[in-house]
Amino acid sequence: DSGVTQTPKHLITATGQRVTLRCSPRSGDLSVYWYQQSLDQGLQFLIQYYNGEERAKGNILERFSAQQFPDLHSELNLSSLELGDSALYFCASSSSRTAPTDTQYFGPGTRLTVL
Amino acid sequence: EDQVTQSPEALRLQEGESSSLNCSYTVSGLRGLFWYRQDPGKGPEFLFTLYSAGEEKEKERLKATLTKKESFLHITAPKPEDSATYLCAVLTQGGSEKLVFGKGMKLTVNP
Numbered sequence: 001d002s003g004v005t006q007t008p009k010h011l012i013t014a015t016g017q018r019v020t021l022r023c024s025p026r027s028g029d030l031s032v033y034w035y036q037q038s039l040d041q042g043l044q045f046l047i048q049y050y051n052g053e054e055r056a057k058g059n060i061l062e063r064f065s066a067q068q069f070p071d072l073h074s075e076l077n078l079s080s081l082e083l084g085d086s087a088l089y090f091c092a093s094s095s096s097r098t099a100p101t102d103t104q105y106f107g108p109g110t111r112l113t114v115l
Numbered sequence: 116e117d118q119v120t121q122s123p124e125a126l127r128l129q130e131g132e133s134s135s136l137n138c139s140y141t142v143s144g145l146r147g148l149f150w151y152r153q154d155p156g157k158g159p160e161f162l163f164t165l166y167s168a169g170e171e172k173e174k175e176r177l178k179a180t181l182t183k184k185e186s187f188l189h190i191t192a193p194k195p196e197d198s199a200t201y202l203c204a205v206l207t208q209g210g211s212e213k214l215v216f217g218k219g220m221k222l223t224v225n226p
Contacts, residue, residue, distance in 0.1 A: 002158065033213070043159070043202065045213035058213050090158050103149070104214060106158035 003027065004093050004107035012113045018079040021110045025072055025093030031055070032074040033094075033104060034066055038087040049074055078112070086114045117142040117207050121217035128224050131192045136201055136220050139185040144208030148186050150179050151202040153219065159202055162188075193224045 003026035013019055025032050034046040036059075045058035049068035060066075063081075068074040078085060088111050092104040118141045128134055140148070147166050151159035163172040165181035172179050176197065178189040188201055200221045204214040 002160070004158075035214075042218040043204075043214075043216040045215070048213065056213055088156075092158075103161050103164055105161060106151075108158045109156075111156070 002105040002107065004091060004105055006089075006091050006107040006110050008110060009108065010111045010113075012115065013081060014115055015081055015083060017081050017114075018077065019081065019112065021076040021078070021089055021091075021112075023074045023076070023091030023093075023107060025074070025091075026095075026105055029093035029095050029105075030072065031094045032068055032072070033092040034060075034074070034076050035090045035092065035106075036087050037090060037109075043090070046076070081114045083114050086112055088112075117205070117215045119203055119205055119215050119217040121201075121203050121220045123220060124218070125221040126223070128190075128193055128222070130194055130224055130226050133189070133191045133193070135190070136188040136222070137185060138188070138203030138217055140203075140205050140215075141184075142205050142207045142215070145205055146208050147206040148181055149204045149206070149214065150177075150186070150188055151204065153200045153202055155200075162201075190222070193222075195224050195226050198222055198224045 005024045007022045030051045033048045037043045046060040048056040066076045088109045090109045091107045094104045120139050122137045150162040153159045163179040168183045180187045200219040202219045204216040
């Protein structure tokens, strides 16, 4: 158990809908990262937050957004969903703003299925 | 563009048959190289971090090494429970703290 929790575990929805994925980092970790994993693309970095502020952006679509709250949990919002958004979404956390001393610990993921 | 390539894509071994997995990378600057293990439907589980060429880390039957262009994950006398997908990722210099992952290597160890 990495100490990172994600809810829900599974999510099934229809095209055009909006969903919210939630992540709680390990106790004491200030950084939260979101990744998307699809069968053909592997793990793709989406976005990072550090202590409530956006720190780095990756291949995140404009239809997707995220935020980190004062209690350090984070939410990833996916809107106008398309079939191609079906994937595993992982959250990871690390203890400080700077690397390379940090290791990212991953949650169990949310499996999103868009029908 | 930063790239991480893992080979082979899949590997089948007999229990006890040692082998090595390769991770080659082309990045603007390496801050760290990470190895993860991922079981089906689960999140990646951290194994090792390597920071500089020549560094080695060991854990049970696994040993990771790093050169300036690649990393190897050596598996000695594997057991069926070592079956998983092994992911290599690099953390690059330049401000962004994103991990760039390879596509993974699926290892199957037969009893």
